[in-house]
Every structure is written in C-alpha cells, then in structure tokens.
Amino acid sequence: MFDHFVWSVVVVPPLFVLVAYLCAGRLDPWRGAVVLAWSAAGAAFASTANLLVFALKAIAELPAVAGLFDWSHHTVALDTGHVPWVSWLSLVLLAGAVAAAGRVWWRHRRVLRAAGELAGLPSHEGVLVLADAAPLAYAVPGRPGVVVVTTGMRAALTAEQYAALLAHERAHLAGRHHRLIRLAAMSGAAHPALRWVARQVDYLVERAADERAAVEVGSRRTVARAIGAAALAVGDSAGRPGAPVPVASAVARAGDVPRRVGALLRPAGTLRARYLAILPAALAVGSIIWTGEAVYDLHELLRAARVTAR
Template sequence: MFDHFVWSVLTVPVVMVALIALLADRLPPSPAAKILAWSAAGAALASLLNVVAFTVKAVAEIPVVADCFEWSYQTVIDDTRQVRWVPWLSSILMVSAAVAVRNVVARYRRGRAWALRFGEAESHDRIVVVPSEEIEAFAVPGRPGHVVVTTGMRKILTDDQYGALVAHERAHLEHDHFKLMLLSDLAGAVHPALRWVSDRVGYLVERAADEHAAETVGDRRILAQAIGTAALAAGGRPPLRLGPLASFARPGRAGVIPRRVAALLRQAHGGRLWPAALPAALAVSSLIWTGEAWYDLAELLVLAARH
C-alpha cells in the first residue's frame, strides 16, 4: 500500500502545483479556472481517501481492535513494516484535514451570511447600492445573487466604467465563481501543497470575469481604467471583511491588479485549452490509484482474518 501513499499523497499534489504554475497563464481563463479547480479537488480527494485508508490500517494494528474483529494485527503491521510511521502519520493528517475543511466551510458561511445582509437593502436589477465611503464592490451568490456597490465606489467611476464593473461582478454570479473558489479552498485545506492553487484559481476567475465584462461592454480599455481607478482609490483604506468574496478593488495578492490591467490592454486571445488535460489526467490517475489502495486494504484485512 505504501506505493499508493507515495503517489497520491506525496507526489501528485506537488506535481499538480508545478503543472498549474506552468500552464495557468497559457490557458483561456474561464475554462482554465473550472478545470484547475476540479483537478485540484480530485487530487485532494484522492489524497484524503489514501490517508483515511492508512488511518483504518493504523486502527487495525491496535491489538484490542484486531481482537474485536478477529484480525491478526501482526499481519496488518507486516504489510508496511518498513514504513510503520505512515499509518500513524496518516491519522494525524486526516484529523488536520478535517479541522481545516471545517474552518474553510465556516469561513465561507460567515462571509456569505455577512454579505447577504446587503440583500435586505433596496435593489434595482439585482444591484444594491450601499451608502458608504468605502471603495468596494462585490458579488453575493444566492438565488438570486446580487451585486453590492458602495456609494464611494460609484462616485469615482464614470458611467461607462460603472457599467463595466457591474458586468464583471455579474460574470462571477453567472459562472458560479464562488463555487470554484470554495472547491479550490477545500482542496488546499485537505492538502497543504494545494493551497497555492487556490490563489491561482482566484486570479483566473477574476481574469474570466474581466474577459466576460470586456466582451459585454465592448471596450477592454474602459474596464482596465475602472480596475485601475478603483484600486488606486482603495489603496491605504482598511478593507471590509468580505471573507471569501472577491473584491473588485482589492487584489488579494501583490501584482494581481497590474497583471489584470495588462491582460486587458493586450489584444484578447483564446489560448489553447488542451494542456489543461494534463492536471485533469493526473487527478484521475490518482483517484484510480486510490481505488486500488482501498482494494488492497480490503485484501489485507481479509488475509488478517485468516491468521
């Protein structure tokens, strides 16, 4: 079983991060965000299932437990005698992943509950304008979702720039970007190596919304100006506590705003999508390999029951 641990827990997530680092900027933003988020989730699920399998093995090595099920605990131990630390490390990793996943889900729930309060305000065409000098705009998912814009943000943008902002935020709602971010954050919670993927998916969903908005308003430069104006005006101000929601004016990481603006000022190009098959295939192979790990575990426990 150790070879399954090496592949799905130690190797695939690291290779996944390397592939995404090489490919993300070379792929069309919208499909890339979806494929990379789901690939990371697949790799994380395979890793978690492997860790759970080894945790079961660790429990089966306990004499008291083995006696209850009439297993030979020595037979179970012998299967990974050279790496006896793996089952017990897996137990720690499983608990850590469970706590991290719980924290991510709680953070998303708090953020969404906080943002939904703005839905109680009067809206026009699912746009809620909030009286505030803060420079903020964000999309709140739901049925229906809505766009929140502060009066401070509205004042600094021209009508055309404001239209581009609204188109950008509506793209987040139409393409379920909130779910992609949740998916990638959960992947990062399960496996620490995949936490970097969440930042990359976050950038890609912003780029996807930018491209959608630029196509809607018909002028890439107007959206670039809106992003730059909002970012400059928001600089130095304390941010609202948006939790997992993406802010139009605040980049999250250094260098994101200049990259988005530069991409908008370039001529749009689709990019090739086929390289995205590499991380997807890697995730699928890890899931298949994980299925074999559970089959091996079942065989081991059957063997232990015979001794």
C-alpha cells in the same frame, strides 16, 4: 501499500502545482479556472482518501481492534513494517486536513450569510448601493444575486468605469464563481501544496469576469482602467472599517491587479492550448484510480489478517 501513500500524498500534489503552473497561463481563463478547481479537488480527494486508508490501517493494528474483528494485528502491521510511522502519521494528517477543510467551508458559509443579509434590501436592477465611504464592490450569490457597491467606490469611478465594474460583478454571479473559489480553497486546505493552485483559481476567476465584462461594455481598455481605479481607491482606504470581505469581489489581491490590467491591454487571444487542460485532469483521475487500488489493498490485507488469525 506504502507506494500509494507516496504517490497520492507526497508526489501528486506538488506535481499538480507544476502542471497547473504550465497550464494556467495558456488556457482560457474560465476553462482554466474550472479545470484547475475540479482537478485540484480530485487530487485533494485522492490524498485525503489515502490518509483515511492508512488511518484505518493504524486503527486495525491495535490489538483490541484486531481481537474485536478477529484478525491478526501483526499481519496488518507487517505490511508497512519497514515504515511503521506512516499509518499513525496518516491519522494525524487526516485529522488536520479534515479540520482545515471544515474551517474553510465554515468561513465561506459565514461570509455568504453575512453578505446575503444585504440581498434582502431594496435594490435597483440587481444593484444595491450602500452609503459607506469605504470603496467596496462585490457580488452576493443568491436567487437572484445582487451586486453591492458602496458610495465610496461609486465616487472613485467614472460612469464608464462604473458600468465596467457592474459588468464584472454580474459575471461573477452568472458564472457562480464563488463555488469554484470555495472548491479550490477547500482543496488547498486539504493539502498545503495545493494552496498555490487555489490562489491561481482566484486569479483566473477574476480574469474570466474581466473578459466577460470587456465583451459586455465593448472595451478592454475601459475594464482595465476600472480595475486600476478601483484598486487605487481600495489602496487609499486601507485600514478603514467596512463591509465583510466578499467571497468573489471586484478587486483581487493587489499583486494580481497589474497582471489583470496587462492581460486586458493586450488583444484578446485567438489561439488557446485547450489540450493542456487534459494534463491536470489526467493527473487527478490517475491519483483517484490509484487510491481505489489502495482501498482494495487494505481490504485484501484485512482478509489475509483474518485468515492468519485462524
């Protein structure tokens, strides 16, 4: 069974990061975000499921448990006798992965609840303007969703840039981007190697919203200028108190802004390497299938241990 642990827990997640690095820049932003988020979730699921299998094996090795279910704990322990640490290490890693993923889920739900309280306030055509000097703009998912903009952000943008910002935020709402962000973040919490993939999904989601906004306003350059102006406004106001950090905001991390602006100042790509989307998906599916075999192997091991005990 040890080979299942090595492949799904040790090998696949870092390999997935390499595949994601090769694919992300060559895929349409929206397709890339969807493929990487769901494939990372598949890889994280396989890794966590393998940890669960080995954690159950650790529990099955206990004499008291073996006596309760009438199987030989020696037979169970012997399967990974050359690496006796793997089962108990898996139990510790499983607890850490579940706790980390739970914290991410709770944090996202808390932010959505805090931001969702604003959705009940009167808005004009789905836009809620708050009297706040801190320059902020973000999308609050819901039915319907609402775009929240502070007066500080409104004052930092021209009319054209403001229209581009609203188009960007509406793209977040229409694409339900917060779900992809949460899915990728939970995957990164479940396995540390996938955290880079989660950050890449964040960037691709912003890029997807940029491209949709460029189509809506009819100018890639205007959207690029809006991103730059909004980023400068946020940078100038760093340290001021403001609203809760949104799940899907208008402005990504400062390090991503130059990449986004540079992408918008280039002509829209016409040729996309769509076939590359197969690579991360295939890696995730393969790891899940291999995990299924680990579950089967554990079942067979316990059957053999029961026969040995008789």
